[in-house]
Amino acid sequence: MSKIDEVKAGVAAGKTKVVPGLVQEALNEGQAATAILEAMVEAMGVVGDKFSSGEIFVPEMLVAGKAMQKGVEVLKPVLANAGSVSLGKCIIGTVAGDLHDIGKNLVALMIGSAGFDVIDLGVDVPADKFIETIKANPDVKVVACSALLTTTMPAMKETVETIKASGLTGFKVIVGGAPITPEFASLIGADAYARDAGGAAVKAKELV
Amino acid sequence: MSNPKFDPKELKIVGEIPGFFPGMPSTPLFDFPVTRREAYIATMKRKPVWAITNIETGMFLPKLYPDNVARAFTFEANPITREQFGGKDIFGIDWIYIDTAGGSMVKPGSPFLKDANEWKEKLKWPDVDSWDWEGSSKANKEYLNNTTYNLTWIMNGYFERLISFMDFEGAAIALIDEEQQDAVKEIFQKLTDLYIKIVDKFIEYFPQVSGFTVHDDWGSQIEPFFSPAICEEMLVPAMRRLTDYIHSKGLYADFHCCGHVERQVPNMIAAGWDSWSGMAMNDTQMLYEKYGDKIIIGVIPDQFDPMTTSEADQRAAAAKYVEKFCKPGKPSILNFYGAPVLTPAFREELYKLSRIKYSETESIG
Numbered sequence: 001m002s003k004i005d006e007v008k009a010g011v012a013a014g015k016t017k018v019v020p021g022l023v024q025e026a027l028n029e030g031q032a033a034t035a036i037l038e039a040m041v042e043a044m045g046v047v048g049d050k051f052s053s054g055e056i057f058v059p060e061m062l063v064a065g066k067a068m069q070k071g072v073e074v075l076k077p078v079l080a081n082a083g084s085v086s087l088g089k090c091i092i093g094t095v096a097g098d099l100h101d102i103g104k105n106l107v108a109l110m111i112g113s114a115g116f117d118v119i120d121l122g123v124d125v126p127a128d129k130f131i132e133t134i135k136a137n138p139d140v141k142v143v144a145c146s147a148l149l150t151t152t153m154p155a156m157k158e159t160v161e162t163i164k165a166s167g168l169t170g171f172k173v174i175v176g177g178a179p180i181t182p183e184f185a186s187l188i189g190a191d192a193y194a195r196d197a198g199g200a201a202v203k204a205k206e207l208v
Numbered sequence: 209m210s211n212p213k214f215d216p217k218e219l220k221i222v223g224e225i226p227g228f229f230p231g232m233p234s235t236p237l238f239d240f241p242v243t244r245r246e247a248y249i250a251t252m253k254r255k256p257v258w259a260i261t262n263i264e265t266g267m268f269l270p271k272l273y274p275d276n277v278a279r280a281f282t283f284e285a286n287p288i289t290r291e292q293f294g295g296k297d298i299f300g301i302d303w304i305y306i307d308t309a310g311g312s313m314v315k316p317g318s319p320f321l322k323d324a325n326e327w328k329e330k331l332k333w334p335d336v337d338s339w340d341w342e343g344s345s346k347a348n349k350e351y352l353n354n355t356t357y358n359l360t361w362i363m364n365g366y367f368e369r370l371i372s373f374m375d376f377e378g379a380a381i382a383l384i385d386e387e388q389q390d391a392v393k394e395i396f397q398k399l400t401d402l403y404i405k406i407v408d409k410f411i412e413y414f415p416q417v418s419g420f421t422v423h424d425d426w427g428s429q430i431e432p433f434f435s436p437a438i439c440e441e442m443l444v445p446a447m448r449r450l451t452d453y454i455h456s457k458g459l460y461a462d463f464h465c466c467g468h469v470e471r472q473v474p475n476m477i478a479a480g481w482d483s484w485s486g487m488a489m490n491d492t493q494m495l496y497e498k499y500g501d502k503i504i505i506g507v508i509p510d511q512f513d514p515m516t517t518s519e520a521d522q523r524a525a526a527a528k529y530v531e532k533f534c535k536p537g538k539p540s541i542l543n544f545y546g547a548p549v550l551t552p553a554f555r556e557e558l559y560k561l562s563r564i565k566y567s568e569t570e571s572i573g
Contacts, residue, residue, distance in 0.1 A: 014384075054471075058433045059384040062377055097308055101316045102376045103428070123316070151308035178429040196430060 003029050004039045007071065011043040014063025016070050023074040033078040037115075040068045044113035048198025058106065061197065065109040086117050088141030088208055091133050093121030095155040100148035103177055106197035107144060114201040116142065127155075127162035134163070140171045141208045144200065145190075147177040156180065157188040164189045172207040176200060211250075211257055212241040214563040219556060225263060235263050236552065238559055245418060248357035251504065252419075252460045252482055256539040259530060259562035261555065262547055266356035268417060272344040273406070274334075275363040278303040279312045284344070285351040297364065298334040301372045319375040324382040324391035331373070333398070336405050345413040352416035359462065360410055360417050362403050365424030366396050366443055367433070383434055383442050396446035404453050411457055419460035419482075422450070427467020429489055439475045451480030470495060477502045485543045496533055496540050506543035507533045519553045526557035534562045536569040 001009070003026040010019040026036050047064045050056040090111050094104045101123045112118040119137060121129055134140055143163060147156045160173055172191040185193035192207055194200035223237040240247065244264040247257040267283035269276040271292075276282045278301075280293035293305035294312050301320060303312040321330060352358055364372060370379040370392065382388040403422070410417050426432050426439070434442075451461040463481035465472070468489040476484050477499060485506025486492055496505040509529045512521065533540040542550070542558070 054431050057431065057435045057438075058428075059380040059438070060435075062381050063384065066381075097306075099304070099306060099313055099315055105377060149306075149309050 004031055004036060007036055008039045008043040011040050011064055011067045011071060012047055014060060014067050016063060016067045019067045019071040020074045023071040027074070027078065033075045037072065037075055037079065040071050041113065041115050044068055044110065045201070047113075048110050048201050050198075052196055052198040061106065062109065065113050068113050087115040087205065088117070089119060089137050089139060090116040090142040090144060090204060091119045091121065091130065091137065091140055092144040092146070093125035093130065094123040094146045094148070095152055095159050096124055096126045097155050098147050098149050098152040099123045100146075103148060103197070104144075104146035107146060107176065107194070107200040110197040110201040111142070111144065111204050114205055116204060125159075127159040130159055130163055131166050131168070134166070134168050134171065138170065142204045143171055143173045144204070145173065145175045147175075147180060150179040153179055153184065160188045160190050174200060174203055174207065211255070211567045213567050214560065215241070216560075218563065219560060235550075236555070237263065238556075243355035245355055245357045249418065249460070251539045251541070254504075254537050254539060256534070256566050257563070258566060259534050259542060259558050260539070261542045261550060261558070262544055264357050266352075266354055266358045268348070268352060268358050268360045268414065269363070270344045270348060270360075270414075272339045272341065273363070274298045274339075276361075279363050280305045281311075281361070281363060285348045297372065299331060299373070303372075314372050314375075316375045319373065319378050321373045322378065324370075324374065324385075324388040324395060327373075327391055327395050327398075331395075333402065336402070336409060339409075341409055341413040348414065352414060354416075357418045358414075358416050359419050359421055360414070361421045361423055361464070362406065363423050365422045365465075366399060366446060368423065368425045369399060370395065371425075380433060383438050389442065392442060393446070396443065397449070400446045400450045400453075403450050407450075407454060407457070407459075411459075417459075419462060420454055421462040421464050422447070423464045425466045426472055427465070427469040430468055432467065432469050432472050436471050436475055439472055440478065444475050444479045447479035447481075451482075455480070473499050473503065483541060485541060485545070488545045492543055492546075493532070496538075500533075500535075500538045500540060505540055506545075507540040508543045508546035509533075509549055511546065511549055514548065514551045522549075522551050522553040523557040525549065526554045527561055529558060530561040530565055534565055536566075539566075 007022045007026055010022050023036055047061055051061045092104060092108050094101060108118045108120050121133060145156055145159050156175060163173055174192040174194060175185045175190040176194045182193045192203045194203045218239050220239045221236040222239045224234040226234050242257055248260055248264040250257050251260050269282050270284040271277050271282045271288050275297045277288055277292060278295050278297040282288045294303050296302055301314055304315050305312045321327060374382060382392050454461040460482045463476055463484045466487060470490050473495055481503060483504035488508055492505055492508045496507050512525055
């Protein structure tokens with residue numbers, strides 16, 4: 001097994017303590033940082049697919065994401081010298097009135113693992129906060145809005161409509177959460193809907 | 209004791225109970241041959257008298273138990289008001305009541321435990337003896353003086369409690385992190401000790417209580433949060449000790465678990481739960497067929513629109529439910545989430561046909 005394959009396997013298995021060392025060993029072998037990063041992104045793609053199919057569960061996905069984060073920390077100084085390999089920025093938050101962060105955090109993890117720089121606004125985020133953050137990050141590629149409560153679907157609608165009516169462009173809006181359906185996403189003017197965290201990462205990559 | 213043969217006179221309406229939530233219609237009470245409590249217990253013993261719906265149980269969640277207040281879920285003689293919803297649970301964790309959700313949650317972002325191994329130094333276990341059991345017992349004497357199956361809830365179950373300590377991600381990771389798993393098992397066993405103490409107090413001060421529901425949350429809309437294997441290893445042993453204890457006192461143990469958790473039903477059975485009523489995203493009809501002989505499943509009947517469905521069709525729907533889900537030795541409970549079909553016609557037909565069927569085949573144990 002090559003060192004890069006070991007990195008991939010380590011990420012997929014959520015070996016948070018092992019992955020940084022493997023990444024460093026791969027760098028020492030002369031592997032390109034971008035290739036190592038790509039391998040980890042691929043590993044997380046497989047993790048996302050397994051999660052979506054019910055083969056693995058939330059804890060396994062979380063530890064895989066954390067393992068990748070540890071690996072990326074080792075790569076960061078090298079990647080900074082090599083130029084950005086980011087897919088772009090993604091602003092994410094749970095809409096106003098909703099304090100639930102489980103789904104939103106999983107999506108942030110998977111979108112980050114897919115190669116985006118995630119700006120996480122947290123929970124109970126008013127539409128104006130999304131607008132303010134988009135303005136502060138004009139190069140943003142994806143804006144992701146999450147909701148768990150049926151009662152906050154109107155806030156989701158208001159958020160998407162506010163973003164769309166703002167005149168700000170250059171990014172796509174993706175929505176998701178337990179009560180959200182593809183039909184509702186379309187109705188409120190979102191560009192995309194994702195059923196789960198793995199799907200959100202796939203969809204975000206398709207959008208850019 | 210034999211199951212009394214159905215007499216059509218039983219269909220005489222002798223009373224009614226108000227809707228569970230404001231705005232819900234009241235429910236007629238027939239001239240039952242046994243009390244609703246006896247009927248419910250007979251079902252738990254798998255010797256049912258009629259098909260259990262939503263009228264046989266009485267909720268008792270007294271405000272003396274701080275979790276019930278924190279979760280804004282009190283049912284007692286003097287329930288709390290909106291201003292009192294939320295606050296600290298029995299471990300001092302703050303819960304915020306969310307009006308739009310009609311429930312409380314711990315605001316995520318600053319977990320009390322960052323690692324499960326911190327539990328011994330950081331968790332202050334509640335002094336159950338210091339709660340006003342005597343006062344609550346006196347205050348609720350009349351409230352509990354009824355003929356229903358009085359059910360009390362242990363509001364924060366095991367994983368739900370771990371989430372309250374660690375936030376969701378911390379709790380989820382702790383379940384599979386080899387360096388935290390032993391600590392999590394210790395927390396769960398210690399929780400069982402605590403819950404056993406609470407069970408004892410309820411038995412001592414509220415002898416009218418017939419059973420306990422433990423409230424937990426194991427799944428999202430789509431899948432369980434954690435694998436069946438992890439559930440079996442981490443959660444089942446501690447739960448089993450609690451259900452064994454409840455059973456040793458001659459009482460029953462019901463499990464309330466949110467989410468799409470069909471895959472965890474074998475673990476619910478292994479943990480010793482007598483009954484479970486899953487949410488609507490679970491195929492409760494399939495689960496009844498598959499597991500109904502091992503755990504009493506709350507079945508959601510095929511739904512119809514009460515406004516547009518003829519009375520004859522409503523009665524036919526009830527007959528279908530009895531035929532499919534009221535089998536000798538394998539009773540079901542009509543799931544709360546299926547209650548919209550409980551029209552007067554459906555309810556009457558369900559009662560009548562299930563009485564006839566069970567009185568021909570069953571004796572009350």
